[in-house]
Amino acid sequence: MTQKTTYDIAIIGGGIMGCATALQVTQGGMSAIVLDQGDLGQGASGVNAGTLSLQIKRVKLMPYALKGHYLWEQMGDAVGFAKTGGYTLAFNGREADMLQERQTLKAQAGAPIEFVSNNRLRAAEPNLTQKVEAASFCAEDGYANSSLTGQYYRGRLRDAGIPYREGCKVTAIDRDAGFALHTNSEPIYATRILLAAGAWLKPLAALLGVDLPVNARVNTVSVTERMPHLMGSVIGHATGLLTMKQKANGTVLIGGGWQGLGTPQDRRGTVNADTVKPNLALAQYAVPALATARVTRSWTGFEANVPDFYPLAGALPGVPDAYVLGCVRGGYTIGPYIGQLMGDSILGKEPEMPLFDPGRDFEKDTI
Amino acid sequence: MSDHYDIAVVGAGPAGGTAAVTAAKAGLRVVVLDEQPKAGGQVWRAKSASIRSAPKTPETTAGDGLRRTLANSDATLLSDTRVWDIRRTGDTWQLQILRGGQSEQINARALILATGAREYVQPVPGWTTPGVIGLAGATALFKQSLTLPGKRTVISGTGPLVFYVASEIRRLGGTVTAVVTPNTRTDWARALPSMVSQPRLLARGGLWMADLMLARVPILWGHGVSAVEGTDHVTAIHTRNLKTTGTGPTFDADSLCLGHGLIPNIEAAQMLGVAIHHDPALGGWVPDADPDGATQVAGLYLCGDGCGIRGVTAAGLQGTLTGARAARDLGKAAPAPALQSWHRAARFGQAMTRLSIPTPQLAALSTDDTILCRCESLTRADISAEIDTGAASTNAVKSGRRAGMGPCGGKYCQTAIAALIAAQTGKTAADIPPSTPRPPLRPVPLGQAVGDFDYDDLPIPKPAPL
Numbered sequence: 001m002t003q004k005t006t007y008d009i010a011i012i013g014g015g016i017m018g019c020a021t022a023l024q025v026t027q028g029g030m031s032a033i034v035l036d037q038g039d040l041g042q043g044a045s046g047v048n049a050g051t052l053s054l055q056i057k058r059v060k061l062m063p064y065a066l067k068g069h070y071l072w073e074q075m076g077d078a079v080g081f082a083k084t085g086g087y088t089l090a091f092n093g094r095e096a097d098m099l100q101e102r103q104t105l106k107a108q109a110g111a112p113i114e115f116v117s118n119n120r121l122r123a124a125e126p127n128l129t130q131k132v133e134a135a136s137f138c139a140e141d142g143y144a145n146s147s148l149t150g151q152y153y154r155g156r157l158r159d160a161g162i163p164y165r166e167g168c169k170v171t172a173i174d175r176d177a178g179f180a181l182h183t184n185s186e187p188i189y190a191t192r193i194l195l196a197a198g199a200w201l202k203p204l205a206a207l208l209g210v211d212l213p214v215n216a217r218v219n220t221v222s223v224t225e226r227m228p229h230l231m232g233s234v235i236g237h238a239t240g241l242l243t244m245k246q247k248a249n250g251t252v253l254i255g256g257g258w259q260g261l262g263t264p265q266d267r268r269g270t271v272n273a274d275t276v277k278p279n280l281a282l283a284q285y286a287v288p289a290l291a292t293a294r295v296t297r298s299w300t301g302f303e304a305n306v307p308d309f310y311p312l313a314g315a316l317p318g319v320p321d322a323y324v325l326g327c328v329r330g331g332y333t334i335g336p337y338i339g340q341l342m343g344d345s346i347l348g349k350e351p352e353m354p355l356f357d358p359g360r361d362f363e364k365d366t367i
Numbered sequence: 368m369s370d371h372y373d374i375a376v377v378g379a380g381p382a383g384g385t386a387a388v389t390a391a392k393a394g395l396r397v398v399v400l401d402e403q404p405k406a407g408g409q410v411w412r413a414k415s416a417s418i419r420s421a422p423k424t425p426e427t428t429a430g431d432g433l434r435r436t437l438a439n440s441d442a443t444l445l446s447d448t449r450v451w452d453i454r455r456t457g458d459t460w461q462l463q464i465l466r467g468g469q470s471e472q473i474n475a476r477a478l479i480l481a482t483g484a485r486e487y488v489q490p491v492p493g494w495t496t497p498g499v500i501g502l503a504g505a506t507a508l509f510k511q512s513l514t515l516p517g518k519r520t521v522i523s524g525t526g527p528l529v530f531y532v533a534s535e536i537r538r539l540g541g542t543v544t545a546v547v548t549p550n551t552r553t554d555w556a557r558a559l560p561s562m563v564s565q566p567r568l569l570a571r572g573g574l575w576m577a578d579l580m581l582a583r584v585p586i587l588w589g590h591g592v593s594a595v596e597g598t599d600h601v602t603a604i605h606t607r608n609l610k611t612t613g614t615g616p617t618f619d620a621d622s623l624c625l626g627h628g629l630i631p632n633i634e635a636a637q638m639l640g641v642a643i644h645h646d647p648a649l650g651g652w653v654p655d656a657d658p659d660g661a662t663q664v665a666g667l668y669l670c671g672d673g674c675g676i677r678g679v680t681a682a683g684l685q686g687t688l689t690g691a692r693a694a695r696d697l698g699k700a701a702p703a704p705a706l707q708s709w710h711r712a713a714r715f716g717q718a719m720t721r722l723s724i725p726t727p728q729l730a731a732l733s734t735d736d737t738i739l740c741r742c743e744s745l746t747r748a749d750i751s752a753e754i755d756t757g758a759a760s761t762n763a764v765k766s767g768r769r770a771g772m773g774p775c776g777g778k779y780c781q782t783a784i785a786a787l788i789a790a791q792t793g794k795t796a797a798d799i800p801p802s803t804p805r806p807p808l809r810p811v812p813l814g815q816a817v818g819d820f821d822y823d824d825l826p827i828p829k830p831a832p833l
């Protein structure tokens with residue numbers, strides 16, 4: 001029998017943030033293992049709409065989102081990155097006011113957002129409805145293909161020699177000298193742990209007796225069959241309730257955070273026809289030619305959040321050597337970057353930008 | 368429009384049709400939804416109006432019987448109707464349906480899924496050449512419009528269907544160049560004891576064989592089609608002895624009917640929360656359901672080939688059992704029929720299904736260049752490379768390569784892909800479940816799903832925090 005391996009860190013959750021942290025700490029000389037209850041990158045990291053839009057990022061997270069955009073561009077073809085630019089549309093006066101207010105603040109936070117005339121909009125996107133009241137544009141916006149997350153990070157972990165276990169569910173965590181993780185297969189021993197399990201953070205932290213106030217939204221995404229060219233940029237809505245882009249293969253991906261049903265505890269979310277319909281209606285309103293496109297699939301993903309909708313990134317309160325990373329609004333965009341920051345912090349380095357204390361008072365405005 | 372029923376039945380084949388009639392007889396308000404213009408399912412598919420005078424067959428007679436019984440019952444049949452979404456709210460099942468280009472909602476207290484089966488075709492080099500059609504697909508052509516797949520046809524596949532298709536093509540005036548079946552005479556000898564209980568079906572099979580022998584149609588036992596020759600149409604069919612892997616004869620032909628058994632349509636049941644298990648003798652992955660159709664999901668019942676390939680006789684009997692069970696659960700008196708005859712019919716059906724259990728020899732007919740996923744034109748080498756880099760599940764292969772993201776939603780490629788994953792990772796078919804099914808149940812035109820709307824009436828929720 002071989003000697004028991006004790007890793008410097010065990011990372012629970014093989015999404016973007018867990019994998020990005022694993023790569024960073026390994027680069028810093030630590031030994032890491034990544035565990036996922038399913039396959040790598042098949043949670044929110046792999047089923048979100050892949051929108052990389054500064055126009056829908058939170059103002060205070062903009063510096064992180066800008067860094068995230070840079071990293072996605074570096075990953076390039078391997079993740080299906082495309083910088084197309086993006087338009088955000090308002091269809092009535094109320095939405096135009098909202099657009100003005102929100103995008104101005106985001107521009108002040110560093111996003112290169114400009115307001116554009118109808119003429120310019122129509123020249124760029126002739127298939128859009130004529131009913132646009134106001135529009136903003138961000139040349140940095142685009143998308144990546146979230147379906148490729150698992151494939152991409154599996155390759156990165158393999159190249160870096162980082163072991164991972166898929167289909168590995170942590171059932172109990174013992175604190176002794178370090179941590180013993182009991183799983184549905186062999187136990188795993190590590191000096192430190194990082195909880196990066198997205199919408200499953202709450203039950204995971206509960207194994208250590210910590211109550212994290214994590215909730216999950218059930219976001220819905222739909223995709224059509226391949227269509228002739230309908231749009232070249234990412235199309236959004238002033239409220240954020242529509243994100244839409246046509247991929248190189250002609251399929252049109254439609255999201256916007258409409259809510260499905262189900263909870264992370266029952267492992268599966270379900271699409272709710274009552275919310276998919278208005279989501280698709282909004283898409284059709286923006287691009288009328290979508291009416292004839294057949295919808296081939298709709299699905300849901302769990303997006304974790306805490307009451308103040310800012311990230312959890314730092315030490316897990318009350319448990320030395322345990323860390324938590326998750327609940328990042330815009331987590332697909334920001335994930336690769338905040339994973340690096342988390343990794344640096346675990347390595348004992350000062351991260352380039354501040355992390356987000358998981359022990360803060362979530363009811364107060366502390367960020 | 369929104370209509371309230373006691374029971375909604377999805378699928379008007381032998382199982383669904385019978386379940387609907389049984390439940391309606393118990394005094395319940397029943398609606399049956401079916402994609403086809405007429406009830407009967409795939410097996411009892413109705414003739415189109417243009418060929419109404421064509422001679423009767425056992426299938427048309429049985430189908431006419433079901434159609435008459437349904438018409439005389441109080442059940443409402445909505446044909447040409449596509450169910451694209453099902454969801455449970457409180458005690459009500461809500462079904463989104465497409466009819467005449469409009470989306471409507473049907474409500475019901477109980478739901479019976481009788482979604483039937485689809486065909487499995489083991490991909491072989493050239494199988495996407497025009498002129499190659501499914502074996503079961505060919506039967507749809509004869510039944511509905513007396514159309515033949517070509518002038519000189521090779522029939523290849525497993526189970527009894529090859530002999531039925533060969534004999535029907537000959538009856539309708541076509542030429543059968545050869546019958547090529549992976550099954551051996553020994554396979555059939557093993558199935559014989561279960562067949563003795565169904566003497567009428569056995570006799571019919573005997574007639575098919577006698578016809579082929581009298582016509583001196585070559586029957587190649589233990590052989591498979593190893594390649595289809597032709598660029599824009601089929602010109603020749605190459606064969607291989609599956610045991611020795613030696614080259615078999617080549618046949619000049621302009622068409623090929625190819626099929627390797629049936630796969631239950633389980634996606635709707637899966638989406639509604641029914642667990643699945645693997646049973647090769649039932650066609651692969653099947654939902655957990657009792658013989659009377661009950662599942663662990665309250666108010667949801669399954670019957671017919673959609674919960675395991677047991678054949679047409681068993682499907683009809685299970686329809687009766689399920690209709691009665693659902694009626695009793697809704698408080699109506701409906702006598703429980705004896706299970707015995709269903710068991711007997713199911714034994715026969717399963718013996719036939721066993722003849723189509725995929726084998727490594729059959730899988731070996733695919734080559735590196737063979738297309739496995741037609742929607743995305745992915746070859747076996749493409750999928751194989753993805754598995755080699757660590758994609759160990761159908762979901763991982765789907766995410767990485769889009770195998771299963773095309774219009775078919777993986778219905779036609781998942782079996783071959785799962786078999787490849789199992790072979791490459793040293794696992795068994797039972798270790799590799801199909802990829803997560805996603806709604807809609809059928810592709811639905813966006814504008815029809817949405818219907819007419821006023822922008823100002825869209826229920827736009829509060830925007831995300833700034």
